[in-house]
Amino acid sequence: MLKQLFPVKHVVGYVASLVLTLIALVVLMDLPAAVEIGILAVTAILQASLQLVMFMHIGESSEKKSLYINIAFAIFMALVTIFGTLFIFVWGWYA
Amino acid sequence: MKWDEFFVTGDPLIYGAMVSIVLVSLAILVGLTYFKKWGYLWREWLTTVDHKKIGVMYILAALIMLFRGGVDAVMMRAQTSMPDMKFLDGQHYNEIFTTHGVIMILFMAMPFIFGLMNVIIPLQIGARDVAFPRLNAISFWLFFAGAMLFNISFVIGGSPDAGWSAYFPLAGIEFSPHVGNNYYSLALQISGIGTLMTGLNFIVTIMKMRAPGMTLMKMPMFTWSVLITSVIIIFAFPVLTVALLLMMFDRQFGTQFFTMQNGGMDMLWANLFWVWGHPEVYIVVLPAFGIFSEIISTFAKKNLYGYKSMVISMLVISGLSFLVWAHHFYTMGQGAMVNGFFSITTMAIAVPTGVKIFNWLFTLHKGRIEFTTPMLYSLAFIPIFTIGGVTGVMLAMASADYQYHNTMFLVAHFHYVLIPGTVFAVIAGFHYWFPKVFGFRLNERRGKTAFWFIIISFNVTFFPLFFLGLQGMTRRMYTYSEETGFGPLNMLSMVGAIGLTIGFILLVYNIYWSTRYEPRDTTGDPWDGRSLEWSMPSPVPVYNFAVVPEITKRDEFWFAKQEGKSLSDKKIEKIHMPSNSGKPFILGIAFFFLGFFVVFSWWTPAIVAGIAVLLTMAAMSFDRDDGYYIPVEEVVQSEKRLRGERV
Numbered sequence: 099m100l101k102q103l104f105p106v107k108h109v110v111g112y113v114a115s116l117v118l119t120l121i122a123l124v125v126l127m128d129l130p131a132a133v134e135i136g137i138l139a140v141t142a143i144l145q146a147s148l149q150l151v152m153f154m155h156i157g158e159s160s161e162k163k164s165l166y167i168n169i170a171f172a173i174f175m176a177l178v179t180i181f182g183t184l185f186i187f188v189w190g191w192y193a
Numbered sequence: 194m195k196w197d198e199f200f201v202t203g204d205p206l207i208y209g210a211m212v213s214i215v216l217v218s219l220a221i222l223v224g225l226t227y228f229k230k231w232g233y234l235w236r237e238w239l240t241t242v243d244h245k246k247i248g249v250m251y252i253l254a255a256l257i258m259l260f261r262g263g264v265d266a267v268m269m270r271a272q273t274s275m276p277d278m279k280f281l282d283g284q285h286y287n288e289i290f291t292t293h294g295v296i297m298i299l300f301m302a303m304p305f306i307f308g309l310m311n312v313i314i315p316l317q318i319g320a321r322d323v324a325f326p327r328l329n330a331i332s333f334w335l336f337f338a339g340a341m342l343f344n345i346s347f348v349i350g351g352s353p354d355a356g357w358s359a360y361f362p363l364a365g366i367e368f369s370p371h372v373g374n375n376y377y378s379l380a381l382q383i384s385g386i387g388t389l390m391t392g393l394n395f396i397v398t399i400m401k402m403r404a405p406g407m408t409l410m411k412m413p414m415f416t417w418s419v420l421i422t423s424v425i426i427i428f429a430f431p432v433l434t435v436a437l438l439l440m441m442f443d444r445q446f447g448t449q450f451f452t453m454q455n456g457g458m459d460m461l462w463a464n465l466f467w468v469w470g471h472p473e474v475y476i477v478v479l480p481a482f483g484i485f486s487e488i489i490s491t492f493a494k495k496n497l498y499g500y501k502s503m504v505i506s507m508l509v510i511s512g513l514s515f516l517v518w519a520h521h522f523y524t525m526g527q528g529a530m531v532n533g534f535f536s537i538t539t540m541a542i543a544v545p546t547g548v549k550i551f552n553w554l555f556t557l558h559k560g561r562i563e564f565t566t567p568m569l570y571s572l573a574f575i576p577i578f579t580i581g582g583v584t585g586v587m588l589a590m591a592s593a594d595y596q597y598h599n600t601m602f603l604v605a606h607f608h609y610v611l612i613p614g615t616v617f618a619v620i621a622g623f624h625y626w627f628p629k630v631f632g633f634r635l636n637e638r639r640g641k642t643a644f645w646f647i648i649i650s651f652n653v654t655f656f657p658l659f660f661l662g663l664q665g666m667t668r669r670m671y672t673y674s675e676e677t678g679f680g681p682l683n684m685l686s687m688v689g690a691i692g693l694t695i696g697f698i699l700l701v702y703n704i705y706w707s708t709r710y711e712p713r714d715t716t717g718d719p720w721d722g723r724s725l726e727w728s729m730p731s732p733v734p735v736y737n738f739a740v741v742p743e744i745t746k747r748d749e750f751w752f753a754k755q756e757g758k759s760l761s762d763k764k765i766e767k768i769h770m771p772s773n774s775g776k777p778f779i780l781g782i783a784f785f786f787l788g789f790f791v792v793f794s795w796w797t798p799a800i801v802a803g804i805a806v807l808l809t810m811a812a813m814s815f816d817r818d819d820g821y822y823i824p825v826e827e828v829v830q831s832e833k834r835l836r837g838e839r840v
């Protein structure tokens with residue numbers, strides 16, 4: 099009964115995601131660029147995994163095959179967007 | 194802000210529009226009150242979670258948006274029909290091509306497809322509704338809220354005017370200080386949430402709710418195309434959402450993502466826009482391919498040629514569609530290596546698309562072809578779309594594109610792809626599935642007259658634009674001088690646009706005429722169809738299938754008809770259905786006001802509307818409504834009545 103009224107997992111997830119957001123605000127201080135990007139990257143990855151595990155119930159499905167296909171496609175898309183953009187604007191830029 | 198800045202003033206066309214909006218709204222309110230239809234409207238439509246009704250509402254909204262986008266189009270054609278025309282000024286022309294583009298793609302083509310998908314997919318796979326019926330209603334109302342928000346921009350505050358692609362720096366606050374592009378970012382964000390949820394909903398529906406025995410490779414081709422489209426939606430739309438969010442931050446909160454100073458990068462907007470934008474064109478065209486496949490195989494009386502290669506080519510298209518986006522800005526400054534890469538991937542897409550064209554041709558080969566209205570649209574689609582495709586390959590060659598880029602040649606190309614590929618498809622699907630939803634066909638003779646008007650006028654409107662483009666007439670150009678020599682072909686194009694208008698009016702008139710005079714269909718299968726939706730009486734009862742059919746092969750219903758056997762020998766049981774809910778509609782209204790207030794940066798009301806959004810969502814999550822059951826006797830009775838037996 100109490101468990102139903104107080105969904106521990108969700109509350110922990112919610113608080114943790116707020117904390118991660120606050121940590122990301124650290125980059126407002128004057129830090130070296132590499133450190134800033136590092137902080138942003140780490141908190142972003144943690145944040146995304148947190149959402150997937152706590153709220154989107156990843157891994158709770160019995161059908162693992164479609165789960166892996168989905169993750170693979172999502173990663174493919176993200177990498178294509180990032181490296182495609184770098185390819186266009188940095189490595190392949192007409193100078 | 195003063196009132197004369199709030200309302201758009203000074204243009205007689207706009208005053209006319211304001212007056213007609215007020216009159217039409219009044220007429221609707223008075224009519225509903227006079228005929229005592231408020232309760233009916235609320236119970237049967239605004240709160241419905243029935244996929245068929247949601248589909249009908251999508252299609253109705255799309256038809257209205259087709260009208261709005263069409264009026265924009267004819268106004269543009271009128272303005273450019275002669276040299277030095279004074280019908281619209283430059284600013285008004287800019288606003289109109291922007292709203293035309295956005296409305297046609299996001300508020301006409303997509304909703305029309307979503308409408309057909311909503312009506313048909315559960316019926317084709319033997320399901321009683323989509324996986325998440327209430328979420329489906331939310332999707333619809335968010336789309337509708339976004340569409341309405343976008344549409345009021347031309348009388349309140351002013352429309353966006355930086356093109357449907359809203360390139361920075363032009364769309365930034367520095368060069369477009371008025372609220373127009375705020376409307377763009379907010380309306381698209383709101384309707385985008387709806388789109389994303391539709392994608393999710395249909396993936397789950399198709400993966401989880403197929404009738405027993407229907408494996409993936411036994412699904413009808415339209416279902417396949419919608420599955421693949423939904424996957425593209427899921428992966429493409431987040432990019433747009435993020436880009437629009439950054440746009441909003443840049444315009445309203447002083448960030449510098451796409452500006453030209455302080456480390457911002459204007460070209461990153463174009464980049465992100467097209468990372469979404471190219472998959473988007475496949476989102477509107479793949480379901481169209483599915484619709485044509487259904488229609489062609491039905492009216493050629495043959496099973497679809499090369500089913501497997503159809504599926505594979507769609508999968509290949511969906512993968513490649515994410516690898517081509519830079520072909521929209523070959524001229525932006527990247528080197529030959531980059532352009533070469535994107536050139537090749539772009540041309541590669543022509544291969545699977547060509548496979549599909551040949552599959553349709555082989556399906557037709559030696560078929561007993563019936564020239565019905567939907568079939569005529571499908572047949573016309575093949576050669577016209579091929580012209581669009583071939584000019585697409587011309588544009589794909591980066592070096593040649595330096596000539597074609599941003600000319601009327603491009604405008605002609607994408608209309609040659611979008612109109613046969615999407616508009617013909619949805620019109621064909623509309624004629625084809627109309628009897629399923631309403632229980633009677635659209636009149637064939639009148640439908641064919643409209644068809645010939647549309648097909649001929651389409652070519653008269655857009656073929657001249659290829660030549661205008663090659664002569665150097667640029668896109669988005671609101672006027673030109675006599676010496677350019679662009680006059681005659683533009684006039685010809687105007688004539689075509691008038692023909693297209695007549696064609697669409699005939700089409701709408703046919704709906705009215707058929708509602709009154711066309712004989713009712715009692716069979717449920719007026720076209721001698723192949724897939725499961727035709728196995729039910731039309732109009733389809735709320736619960737769709739009295740007993741869920743059992744599937745052993747593709748086109749099961751067709752073979753069952755041949756062998757005279759029924760699709761299931763199970764007995765009728767009580768049926769579990771989702772109950773209606775008013776919350777999705779309320780959520781839509783709350784989102785509309787949230788969007789509206791944010792457009793004008795009125796923060797206090799915006800926060801209030803935002804709280805309303807959150808409260809509605811919270812209320813939804815505490816809802817413990819498990820739906821209701823339709824008892825056996827009621828199903829038996831209604832089946833008898835619908836199949837024309839005496840009760």
Ligand code: HEM
Nearest residue numbers: 266269290291294297298302356357358611668669670690
């Ligand atoms: C019904 C007949 C139609 C006519 C007569 C028409 C005409 C036009 C014209 C004149 C332009 C602007 C050309 C320029 O000055 O740059 C245009 C742009 C455009 N049209 Fe259409 N159009 C029609 C239907 C459609 C449909 C059905 C779609 C999409 C499904 C569509 C999508 C677009 C887009 C995306 C643009 C570009 C807007 C921009 O430049 O930002 N059009 N159309």
Ligand SMILES: [Cu+2]
Nearest residue numbers: 471518520521
């Ligand atoms: Cu493209």
